[in-house]
Amino acid sequence: MKKLMCAALCCAISMAAFAAGTKEAAGETTKASAAPSTSGKLFDKEITLKVMRYEHPSQPIKVDSAVIREIFNKTNVRLEIEAVPQANYEDKKKILIATNNIPDIILVNRQNLSDFGTSGIFLPLKEYIRKSAPNFSAIMATESEIKKLSVNNELYGFPTMMRYGEVVGFGPVIRKDLLKKHNLAVPGSFTELYTVLKKLKELYPQSYPMTARLGTKYMLSTLAYPMGSGFALSQNMGSQFGLYFDKDAGNKYIYGPGTEEFKNVITTLNMLFKEGILDPDYAVNTAQQWSEKLTSGRSFFFYDNSSFSISFTDNLRKATPDAELGVIPIMKNSQGIRRNFFYAMHWWDDLYAISSKTKDPAAVVKFMDYMYSTEGADIANFGILGEHYTKDNGEYKVLPSVIEKYASATSPLYAMYSDLGTGLLSFCPYEDERPKYQQNPVNVSLMKAVNADPGMVRPVLDPPFTNEENARIRELRNKVENTFNMEIDKFIMGAKPMSEYNAFAQKVREQGGDELASIYNAALERFNKSN
Amino acid sequence: MPWKKRFNGWNAFISFILILLGAAAIYPMIYIFVISISDGNLVMAGKVFLYPRGINFKAYQIVFESPDFLRSYANTLLYTFTGTLINLGATILYAYPLSRRDFYGRTFFTAMIAFTMFFSGGLIPSYLVVKQFGLINTMWALIFPVAINTWYMIIMRTFFQSIPDTIQESAHIDGANDLVILLKIIIPLSVPIIATMILFYAVYHWNSFFSALIYLNEKKKYPVQIILRNIVIAGELERNNNSVGADTNFITVATNFKYAVIIISTLPILAVYPFIQKYFTKGVMVGAIKG
Numbered sequence: 001m002k003k004l005m006c007a008a009l010c011c012a013i014s015m016a017a018f019a020a021g022t023k024e025a026a027g028e029t030t031k032a033s034a035a036p037s038t039s040g041k042l043f044d045k046e047i048t049l050k051v052m053r054y055e056h057p058s059q060p061i062k063v064d065s066a067v068i069r070e071i072f073n074k075t076n077v078r079l080e081i082e083a084v085p086q087a088n089y090e091d092k093k094k095i096l097i098a099t100n101n102i103p104d105i106i107l108v109n110r111q112n113l114s115d116f117g118t119s120g121i122f123l124p125l126k127e128y129i130r131k132s133a134p135n136f137s138a139i140m141a142t143e144s145e146i147k148k149l150s151v152n153n154e155l156y157g158f159p160t161m162m163r164y165g166e167v168v169g170f171g172p173v174i175r176k177d178l179l180k181k182h183n184l185a186v187p188g189s190f191t192e193l194y195t196v197l198k199k200l201k202e203l204y205p206q207s208y209p210m211t212a213r214l215g216t217k218y219m220l221s222t223l224a225y226p227m228g229s230g231f232a233l234s235q236n237m238g239s240q241f242g243l244y245f246d247k248d249a250g251n252k253y254i255y256g257p258g259t260e261e262f263k264n265v266i267t268t269l270n271m272l273f274k275e276g277i278l279d280p281d282y283a284v285n286t287a288q289q290w291s292e293k294l295t296s297g298r299s300f301f302f303y304d305n306s307s308f309s310i311s312f313t314d315n316l317r318k319a320t321p322d323a324e325l326g327v328i329p330i331m332k333n334s335q336g337i338r339r340n341f342f343y344a345m346h347w348w349d350d351l352y353a354i355s356s357k358t359k360d361p362a363a364v365v366k367f368m369d370y371m372y373s374t375e376g377a378d379i380a381n382f383g384i385l386g387e388h389y390t391k392d393n394g395e396y397k398v399l400p401s402v403i404e405k406y407a408s409a410t411s412p413l414y415a416m417y418s419d420l421g422t423g424l425l426s427f428c429p430y431e432d433e434r435p436k437y438q439q440n441p442v443n444v445s446l447m448k449a450v451n452a453d454p455g456m457v458r459p460v461l462d463p464p465f466t467n468e469e470n471a472r473i474r475e476l477r478n479k480v481e482n483t484f485n486m487e488i489d490k491f492i493m494g495a496k497p498m499s500e501y502n503a504f505a506q507k508v509r510e511q512g513g514d515e516l517a518s519i520y521n522a523a524l525e526r527f528n529k530s531n
Numbered sequence: 532m533p534w535k536k537r538f539n540g541w542n543a544f545i546s547f548i549l550i551l552l553g554a555a556a557i558y559p560m561i562y563i564f565v566i567s568i569s570d571g572n573l574v575m576a577g578k579v580f581l582y583p584r585g586i587n588f589k590a591y592q593i594v595f596e597s598p599d600f601l602r603s604y605a606n607t608l609l610y611t612f613t614g615t616l617i618n619l620g621a622t623i624l625y626a627y628p629l630s631r632r633d634f635y636g637r638t639f640f641t642a643m644i645a646f647t648m649f650f651s652g653g654l655i656p657s658y659l660v661v662k663q664f665g666l667i668n669t670m671w672a673l674i675f676p677v678a679i680n681t682w683y684m685i686i687m688r689t690f691f692q693s694i695p696d697t698i699q700e701s702a703h704i705d706g707a708n709d710l711v712i713l714l715k716i717i718i719p720l721s722v723p724i725i726a727t728m729i730l731f732y733a734v735y736h737w738n739s740f741f742s743a744l745i746y747l748n749e750k751k752k753y754p755v756q757i758i759l760r761n762i763v764i765a766g767e768l769e770r771n772n773n774s775v776g777a778d779t780n781f782i783t784v785a786t787n788f789k790y791a792v793i794i795i796s797t798l799p800i801l802a803v804y805p806f807i808q809k810y811f812t813k814g815v816m817v818g819a820i821k822g
Contacts, residue, residue, distance in 0.1 A: 055750075057761050060598060063750070085761035088744045095745050099658050410593065 042075035042370055047363055050103035052096075055083035056425050058414045065421025066388065070379050077367050081427055097121060104358045105368070108157060109349040110149065110235060114470060117151035123354040123361050125155045132362055133369035147531050148461040149348070157351030158368050158429055163377055165433030166447040169342040169456060170222040171306035176326040178300055189332035190227060190268070193301075197277045200300055210272060211279040211299040213290035216489055219282060220265070222303045226340045227268070228333040229261035230254065235348065237341055237459045241477045242484065243516055245460050248337060253520040255513035257484060258505045264334060266501065269492045283489055294325065306450060310442055327446065330455030338455035348461055352429055372430045381432040383420045396434050403439065413439050463523040473519060476512030483508050567591070567791040590791035599750055599758055607737065607754040614674045614736040615729055621678040622687055622728060627713050630691035648681040661746060672746035673739065680735075683728055690724045691717060726810030737800055759796050763789045
């Protein structure tokens, strides 16, 4: 009898456990977007929206910053930002997407949209934008690349865009003080560069005049295009595995490593390596080691993000007062062309997608559109008018008292951004660089110099692909990347003679390089025809 | 002891080898500590080996200045304490009945929990289950799904089995029911195994960051490991933000800073360990010998 009671009790408990489950109460409230606002704010009724984005450790996101309060005052939207540490953002985002539990607004990248766009998790935006997003529609009219973000002819994310600002790109940066000291002319072409670096090596035998960071492919992505071929590592430049867009060869995508021009690039690198001009650790330098070599005088030249020249020069001057690592104009390549990619103007991989389960989609789109309006973008970039900044005749100025407040922090600019809640790393789809420029005037002169260089080229976005094309690209890309990764360093370091390069080029082209280029070109043509 | 202590060449040689091995084992920890209190520039130049140079606590200062840090430290202490308590309670309550031969559903419950040791639904079903129970964004999501670790439970069961039946039977004759036997006889006799389990579970909770990452949505609930991991890895993420990454205003994460972070996150466990160690004389091996 006792055993039976025992068993019955156990069953009852298990049943209760299995039956426990919460049901969401489905409340029907009138939508805030339905009636036009009469209170002067964007919405008459209060709405709460949850936003999820990553957080950089330099700029912790506050839950009750000035920007959030001001947004509430102006729009009646209570913004709840869920900030996930950047190091862990990918994992969390993937889980939430896979279980369809995303918040109202979530920061995603282009790959997420292309993988999950058609699955119905994200709100399709085109129709909503047409009806209730005048500001964003105006931006779409001026920036045609936005159309390339569409998946199956439907837009699923609002890209983070630059309202005011300039970008730089990879650029040649050299020790100008050493050139002056040894009476060497500033190199105007890659052949001259080789002569100059060789001379520097003779003068400083312990040095490795040229260095690179973040691996071989990254180094190739900076050098190949200016030198006449190309090797893209990001969707903004062509692809993530070596395809690149060439405006000088017919406005089409080419698989770099399979071409003769690329062979020349590798031959040059091999020569630089053999003669001790290229740092033998080029393939394994971390960003820290790379900056260490340049700031301690062991290397004199790099081809990378030219904004580093400023901080490196400051560092060098601690030991050598007149040192100068400065950017020089784009150099001529063997075909006589000067060319170099800018970075992308806008953040095409930081898109705000809206959950399809959100209670009032039209309101969310209207709110996102507000963030692209002058008033909304002003708040998200500068704060509260009069309290944090002034705007006289279109001239934006952050108040000196505000800048003063954060002057003693380790990083005054980001301390200000964090406290106010402004800036790219907070909730700011339409970014304005002026707060940054106000505190860093030196950067502005570099920007101007780079932007004035006629060799700089704006990159183009990848065209949109169909699901089949995406699958095929993934397949081919794995094969091609594996082969490439295994062999390329052998050629640069001389472990394999350049005479075998042609066979290698043939192999990667057959394994998928050619087919990838044709897929990209076909997709581009299809996109051009329909737009 | 049958052996006499002798000092001869052979012993000296063995001692020498052991000292070398001990030094090799402890040097990395000393190195990390030394770097964390040394001057950043000397560290970058590679000049710090055995002893700290340019002693300053700037790295620790930066970490403690981080606003969320102290709160997340408190969170971790809370989760570890509550979690370990619940873990112990659940494990003991599950292990004791399984150790009694007269328990009716013994095979069934053993099989049920052993099954979970080999098979698991995976990440997404777990997330959905936790969501269904309404535990998302609460601290219970970190505690209940992992309340019983099968392996530790089996160790504990084996230990309980080694307590002689006669004691339990005599208590029963004196009028004690099962609960009283458990509380007044079994647990006092099981101090070694309980101490071991406390350490295992506490370390698990202290280090757990992935479940906190996916189940918690608010920064004020994050444990310290998430914040610290972000600080340590931050330097490697600069490449992804092209225009922002070269920003000279970013706080560059120097090596000594990372090491300060490591020290902060392991210090409590290191501090507690020596005190629990005295219980270990019988602790871990205890489940191995029956009867």
